[in-house]
Amino acid sequence: MKDFTPSRRSFLAGSAAAGAALVIGFNAKGALAAGHEGGLMPNPFVKIAPDGTVTVILKHFEMGQGTTTGLATLVAEEMDADWDAVQIEFAPADASKYANTLFGMQGTGGSTAMANSYMQYRQAGAAARAMLMEAASLEWAVRASEITIDKGVVSHGDVSATFGELVAKVKDTAEPPTEPILKEAKDFKLIGKDLLPRKDTPSKTDGTAIFAMDVAPEGTIYAVMARAPRFGGTVASFDDSAALDVPGVTAVKQTPKGIAVFAEDTWSAIQGRDTLSVEWDFTNAEGRSTEEMEAEYAAALDGDGPVARNDAGVEEALAGDNTVEAEFDFPFLAHAPMEPMTCTIQIKDGKAHIWDGSQFPTVTQMAVGAVTGVGQENTTIETVYAGGSFGRRANMDSDYHVEAAMAAVALGTDQPVKLVWTREDDVTGGYYRPMVKHRVKVAVGADGALAAWRSDVASKSIFTGTPMEQMMVHEGVDHASVEGVTDTQYAIPAMQVSVRNMETPVPVLWWRAVGNSHTAYAMEVGMDMAAEAAGADPVAFREGLLGGSPRLLGVLKLAAEKAGWGNDLPEGWGRGVAAHFSFNSYVAQVAEVSTDADGRVKLERIVAAVDCGVAVNPDVIRAQIEGGIGFGLGHAMRQKITFDGGEVVQSNFPDYEPLRITDMPEIEVHIVPSAEAPTGVGEPGLPPAAPAVANAIYNATGTRVLRLPMVDAGIEFA
Structure with missing residues (x-):
């Protein structure tokens, strides 16, 4: 040239x-x-x-x-x-x-x-x-x-x-x-x-970011839905005369999802809904209390269930003298993102247009296209920001989009219809992380090495009955119920894992870290119990089982080193460790807690190490690990969804109490330099957090926390 x-x-x-x-x-x-x-x-x-x-x-x-x-x-x-x-x-x-x-x-x-x-x-x-x-x-x-x-x-x-x-x-x-x-x-x-x-x-700082809650096209009609107070309930009859007398309320329509109240603004719609007189049919509804469900879960674990993993030699090893057993209880959990469910839909000229922080656009297009009759190809989505999700906006039913579409169809309007869920709507009538009961029995050999592990899990399946069932459920085993156990990175010589698929009309859904949100707890607290039975240091005990997983071993060593594992702590303090592999990322955490004169526990410090391949944005990675830790601890400490007569007891943050700023420990995040392809960080920070704290609490107090939330196990936080 x-x-x-x-x-x-x-x-x-x-x-x-x-x-x-x-x-x-x-x-x-x-x-x-x-x-x-x-x-x-x-x-x-x-x-x-x-x-x-x-x-x-x-x-x-x-x-x-x-x-x-x-x-x-x-x-x-x-x-x-x-x-x-x-x-x-x-x-x-x-x-x-x-x-x-x-x-x-x-x-x-x-x-x-x-x-x-x-x-x-x-x-x-x-x-x-x-x-x-x-x-x-x-x-x-x-x-x-x-x-x-x-x-x-x-x-x-x-x-x-x-x-x-x-x-x-x-x-x-x-x-x-x-x-x-x-x-x-x-x-x-x-x-x-x-x-x-x-x-x-x-x-987001100057307020110009548009979230689904901000969307209000010209001519928008606002709607809220009255839903059955017990899952599986349906409308038998209703009287809307008082609702129609509320200023601002323009219409009331029954839909397959409940009763939609339409108004000139959200507050009027809510006020109108509160005046509805509804008779519900609870023939096929959930009617049990949490205590009754737990008793059925326990009885189910006494029987047999589909087997997810069945190595040879488990029963022989578990018949030995040195075994530890534990039964872990995990409650239903709501996602409770800061921005409740909402979207806006307009059906006009044979097309449906949706404004939403849409997590699964393809599912929404199919579902709304079917409800409106315009088809997937004529359903468009204008995606805006979402104020959190933790899995809630990604359900396979596309529930709140379908509700909005049904409301618009019932009203017969071509104006935009904005459906809004209140916080109470979502906490009492949304989707939940399944309630789980998990029995563990571990055998330690005469040489002090872990010899066998058996896990029996009772949980409602997340994927059964969904379009993803064929991919995620095999021979009766939902992978989401046992992930984190069957695919453990620990070289356990003999392992047996089985499930009991529990039935309830209560809808369940993936929740941040999905099955790992509870299996990591059972695995890592159980691992500490096994280390104690072996008379071994918890970190050294884990290291001996991770020779075949150099990356999990690497984060375990890094977290222990940065936390000063083995160094003396002040009187009344305790230190605990947990390591877990999920979403193809490796995370280990060391937690430190203190106790006061009244035995109350304060979370002092968590040191985390993460290997997620190439760290594209280290600051974002640290934020996600910190956020995952905070999210996991908030639920482990105090949060639960319980039922009384089939109805959810909790309704909002006063009784579904989130993590307080005074609860949050000091957090250090150390990222392992890597040339491996990047993997996920949105969820892997959560699973090790609660068990690391639980192990630290045991180290400080001698109390094994086998039931979550921790306050239900008798732990009082300072």
């Missing part, structure tokens, strides 16, 4: 002053494709505007976990973009273009966003970089290899151009490289770097 060095002025004179944005993404066959906005580009992941703005299209939405920052980082890294010029935008709901490849549909959850998208977004960014360099190379008649890019400026010698100035120079016929060259880790400027400003923070 000939030597050519034009002046910056001459370059700009030949550039288009305005034009369409350049978009890069993947076509229906999964190959990289590019074009200018308005052309044939089907599913952009990156959009570069003539003003130099780089917009990253997010196929995973943001509910507080840091997706907006993480995915944008991948693109910006490979493009060498100016972080301040990078914007984010949620992708449209279209599984054919934006599917989570681990789910087979469009969705966010299971700590999969980064694991699913790491290479896709890097490749899209690298392809954009390559195309811009090629355009500059042709324009300047220089070799592309001689061109450099830094913070969105493309340079060669004394000539340079911004991304925006080069967009118009990319020909419509240009094609991105099929396998763009990705950066080596040593060249990263953003990935792995601390304190990169989050992309969602400014708008």
Whole structure:
């Protein structure tokens, strides 16, 4: 290529002053494709505007976990973009273009966003970089290899151009490289770097971020639903005369989900609902108390159930003299995200449009398309931010979307209908982490080594009866009921795991960390009990079982080292440890607690170590581990959902008490440097937290906490 060095002025004179944005993404066959906005580009992941703005299209939405920052980082890294010029935008709901490849549909959850998208977004960014360099190379008649890019400026010698100035120079016929060259880790400027400003923070701080609760198109009609106070109940009859007399109430309609009250505003709708006179049919409803359920769970564990794992030699080893036994009780738990369930729907001209912080867009499109009769293909979703979820917004029934659709259909309107759940609606009538009873028996050999482990679990299956049953339930075993046990990283010589699938109309759902939220507790408290029976140090005992899991062993050693394991503690203090593998990530935690003169417990400190592969955003990872610890501790300390006569007893935060700021211990998070592909961090921080604290409480007080919440086991917190 000939030597050519034009002046910056001459370059700009030949550039288009305005034009369409350049978009890069993947076509229906999964190959990289590019074009200018308005052309044939089907599913952009990156959009570069003539003003130099780089917009990253997010196929995973943001509910507080840091997706907006993480995915944008991948693109910006490979493009060498100016972080301040990078914007984010949620992708449209279209599984054919934006599917989570681990789910087979469009969705966010299971700590999969980064694991699913790491290479896709890097490749899209690298392809954009390559195309811009090629355009500059042709324009300047220089070799592309001689061109450099830094913070969105493309340079060669004394000539340079911004991304925006080069967009118009990319020909419509240009094609991105099929396998763009990705950066080596040593060249990263953003990935792995601390304190990169989050992309969602400014708008959430100044109030401009739009959440589902903020949506109010012109002409919106507000609705709330009266639901049966016992799960499985249905409407027998109702009188709406008093409701219709409430100022602001405009209509009352029965739907298959209950009775919808419509009004000019949410408060009027709630007031109207409170005046409804309803007769409920409880023929097929839950009518038991929590105590009655627990008795049935215990009786079920005395019988047989489907076997998830059955190694040889378990019964022989458990017949030995040195065994420990424990029965763990875990309550139903509500998700209780800060923003309750809400969405807005408009059915007009044969189409349904939804505004929502949508976690499973594909499921919602199918469900709403069926209810409204417009079909999935005519159901669109405008995704906005969600104020937390912890699994609640990702149910396979798409419950609150379906309720909104049924309400709109019943009203027969083409105006937008906004359905709002109150906190009480969700706590008393939502979905729950299953109640679980888990019996453990462990044998320790004469040599002090763990010889056998048996776990018997009683729980309602999460996946049975859902579209995911075929994938997640095998020979009567729901993987979610026993994950964290059957796939333990500990080299246990002989292990037996069985389940009892309990029945109740109470709807259950994945909850942050799913089955690991309870199995890790049984495993790690049980492991401490086994270590005590062996007369071994809890950390050393675990290390002896992790020779085949170097990454879990690594975080265990790191957490113990950073926490000063083995160092003396003040009088009345205790230290405990837990390590767990979930969502392909490895986390260990060491907890320290203190007791006062009255025996009350205070959580002092938790040291966590995490190995989640490449740490794309260390600050986000730390925040997620800290948040997971806080979320897990809040539920382990005080929270529970109980039933009396089939009705939920708790209703809001006063009696479903969350973690207080005074409860939160000092937390240190140490991230293991890794070149492995990134894995999840939204959930893995939760499972080890409660058992580490429980083991610390035992170390301080001699009390084994086998029942959650801990206050129900007699633990009083300072």
